[in-house]
Amino acid sequence: MSYAVRVRALEKRYPRFRLRIPALELPRGTLLGVVGPNGAGKSTFLRLLLGLIRPDEGRIEVLGHLYPAEEAEARGEIGFLSEDLRLYESASLEWHEQFVASVSPTWDATLADELAGRFQLDRSQRVGRLSAGQRIKAGLLLALARRPSLLVLDEPTAALDPSARREVLAELMAVLVDEARTVIFSSHFTQDVERIADRVVFLHRGELVAHEDVPGLLDRWRRIHVAVARDWVAPAGIRDETGPGTRTRALVSDSWSPRAGSGLEESGAITLQVDRMSLEEIFLACTEHLEAEEVP
Amino acid sequence: MHSGLVLSEQSDRPLYLQIVDQVTRRAASGDWPPGHELPSIRGLAADLSVSVITVRKAYAELENAGIVTTRAGRGSFVSESGFDLPKGNVRNRIEGNVREAVDLARTLGWRRGEFDGVVSSNWPVRERRNRPPRERLTRERGAREPSPPERESRARRRSDGEAP
Numbered sequence: 001m002s003y004a005v006r007v008r009a010l011e012k013r014y015p016r017f018r019l020r021i022p023a024l025e026l027p028r029g030t031l032l033g034v035v036g037p038n039g040a041g042k043s044t045f046l047r048l049l050l051g052l053i054r055p056d057e058g059r060i061e062v063l064g065h066l067y068p069a070e071e072a073e074a075r076g077e078i079g080f081l082s083e084d085l086r087l088y089e090s091a092s093l094e095w096h097e098q099f100v101a102s103v104s105p106t107w108d109a110t111l112a113d114e115l116a117g118r119f120q121l122d123r124s125q126r127v128g129r130l131s132a133g134q135r136i137k138a139g140l141l142l143a144l145a146r147r148p149s150l151l152v153l154d155e156p157t158a159a160l161d162p163s164a165r166r167e168v169l170a171e172l173m174a175v176l177v178d179e180a181r182t183v184i185f186s187s188h189f190t191q192d193v194e195r196i197a198d199r200v201v202f203l204h205r206g207e208l209v210a211h212e213d214v215p216g217l218l219d220r221w222r223r224i225h226v227a228v229a230r231d232w233v234a235p236a237g238i239r240d241e242t243g244p245g246t247r248t249r250a251l252v253s254d255s256w257s258p259r260a261g262s263g264l265e266e267s268g269a270i271t272l273q274v275d276r277m278s279l280e281e282i283f284l285a286c287t288e289h290l291e292a293e294e295v296p
Numbered sequence: 297m298h299s300g301l302v303l304s305e306q307s308d309r310p311l312y313l314q315i316v317d318q319v320t321r322r323a324a325s326g327d328w329p330p331g332h333e334l335p336s337i338r339g340l341a342a343d344l345s346v347s348v349i350t351v352r353k354a355y356a357e358l359e360n361a362g363i364v365t366t367r368a369g370r371g372s373f374v375s376e377s378g379f380d381l382p383k384g385n386v387r388n389r390i391e392g393n394v395r396e397a398v399d400l401a402r403t404l405g406w407r408r409g410e411f412d413g414v415v416s417s418n419w420p421v422r423e424r425r426n427r428p429p430r431e432r433l434t435r436e437r438g439a440r441e442p443s444p445p446e447r448e449s450r451a452r453r454r455s456d457g458e459a460p
């Protein structure tokens with residue numbers, strides 16, 4: 001299998017923060033969502049992959065290029081779009097295109113024309129006058145027309161209203177159609193990730209909490225409402241969110257199956273309701289659990 | 297490219313199963329006849345703004361159920377026997393759901409009558425069951441749209457008249 005990203009024993013330390021990724025491999029052609037609250041280490045992780053900062057420990061390989069020796073080669077094949085797009089407010093999109101083209105041997109002017117048409121961008125207008133949605137699309141055009149093998153987007157939809165957000169996501173999906181292009185995007189909008197990402201990485205306080213296929217993750221987590229005796233204790237593998245002493249409890253299972261269901265009934269619980277969980281609920285369930293363990 | 301499939305974000309059914317449901321319905325209703333080519337996986341993912349892996353999972357499920365056949369390098373098609381299979385499939389699913397509901401009702405100590413009451417309150421009686429919806433549609437439109445034999449004879453008349 002060909003990998004877009006391979007990371008091993010990665011560690012980046014700051015005075016009050018540490019990011020640790022024991023291992024992560026991402027096949028080419030995947031869309032990876034990086035999820036976590038502010039300060040979880042999302043941007044640090046992306047900047048390590050872009051070669052903008054160096055790790056204290058560990059190994060990074062991007063598009064077959066081993067860091068730090070081959071950072072420059074990798075960067076030539078990566079398109080990057082950050083929330084705070086570094087654009088010159090007084091210059092036009094056209095000017096930016098010429099600038100990027102002059103430093104990118106892979107610049108595709110035909111694709112740039114096509115994207116400008118599809119995004120309905122006025123290329124002669126000063127960038128400072130574009131709406132938030134148009135700015136993101138302008139940034140997307142500049143990143144995509146270089147025909148990158150890996151597209152990295154840091155919170156691409158954070159500043160957008162719902163309809164612009166949906167439009168940008170749709171465009172993002174559209175450009176992925178023909179190519180085995182890899183996309184990594186961070187977001188605190190778990191709905192976006194749940195819908196368009198093939199895989200997800202959960203980051204929490206600098207730790208990698210989960211790295212998994214999105215449908216697989218959604219398939220195995222359930223919240224179950226049960227009626228039980230007051231002294232009932234949840235069987236192994238099922239977390240009791242309500243706690244002992246009550247007749248009705250809310251439970252969480254991270255490995256739900258018909259068998260887990262009958263096991264629950266055999267333990268004396270009457271199943272009232274079984275709900276699927278959203279990615280956000282799963283993230284919270286994963287991390288609440290961690291915080292509970294941290295308490296001495 | 298527009299598949300015409302529409303996914304609900306708030307549905308209890310996961311996205312991939314919504315795709316399975318809707319493709320199955322298209323195949324069962326004949327909207328997508330046997331041999332009809334399905335959109336490519338990446339194409340449908342882009343069209344619906346869902347992940348590639350979601351569509352891949354849906355197509356694998358459809359293939360397992362025999363509704364769709366994938367030919368390597370050529371794409372996915374509605375199976376030739378696609379019309380019968382979904383019926384059995386749908387029946388299995390209904391039976392499965394009913395069994396689950398009955399189990400739960402019995403676990404909670406319901407009586408048979410209580411359960412039947414829930415079923416009938418969810419099944420509106422106004423519906424006329426003997427007439428398929430399509431036929432009803434043509435009857436309503438009947439005034440404007442000529443029936444097939446009529447149309448044919450009119451066409452014949454016209455071509456007769458235009459003949460030199």
